[in-house]
Amino acid sequence: MKYQQKEPLFSISVTAKITGISPRVLRSYEEAELLSPYRTEGNTRLYSQGDVQRIRVIYYLHKEREVNLPGIKIILGLLSPHFHEDASSDEPVVKNKAADDLIHKIREVAPDLLSGTFKE
Template sequence: MIHQYDEPVYLISIVAKILDIHPQTLRQYERENLVSPSRTNGRIRLYSQRDIDRIKLILRMTRELGVNLAGVDIILRLKENVDEMEQEISELRQEVTRAHSTRSVSPNKSLVTKKSIYEMIIFESK
C-alpha cells in the first residue's frame, strides 16, 4: 500500500528504528517544536514521510554541521520563509505572463529588469 507524503502512518518506534535514533530524541524535537507529528484519539504519535524527511534534515544539521537545536529552529523558520517567498515569486511571474499574453498591461508601460536573484517589476503610471 502506498501512502501520501503527508499521511501520518509511522509510529514513534518505527521512525526511531528507521532513523537509528532514540524515541526520546523524537520527543525532544517535538518539545522544541521542530516537528509536529499527528496524534490519534488515544494520543499516539503518528509521523508522515514529510515528518521523517524533516527529522533527517534536523539530524544532518545537528550531526554534520554541529548546529544546536535553537539554531536548527531558526534555520527551519528561515527556510519556510524562503519557500513561501519563492512560491509568491512564482505566482507573480505567472501573473506577469498572463498580463503580457492578454495585453492587459501595455509593453511600453512595464519594465522587467533582472537584479541578482530577484526580479523587479516597475509599472509606470501616466
C-alpha cells in the same frame, strides 16, 4: 474496502527504527518545536513520510553541523518561504518573511553590518 491513508504513518518506534534516532531524541525535537507529528485520539504520535525527511535534515544539522535545536528552528524557518498575495500584482509574490525578519533584526542591533560601509 474501508478506506486507506494515501500517506503511510509510523509510530515513534518504527520512526526511530527507520531513522536510527531514538524515541527520546525524536520527542526532544518535537519539544523544541522542530516537528509536529500527528496525534491519535489517544495522544500517540504518528509520523508521516514528510516528518521522516524533516527529521533527517534536523539530525544532519544537529549531529554533523553541531547546530543546537533553537538554531535549527531558525534555519528551518529561513528555508520555508512565506507566501502571500500582493494586491498590486497579478502574480502571487513569494517572500521569505523569516529571512526578512532576521535581516531587520540584524539592522536593528548592527545597522552597518549588512551595508557596504561595514569594514573588518
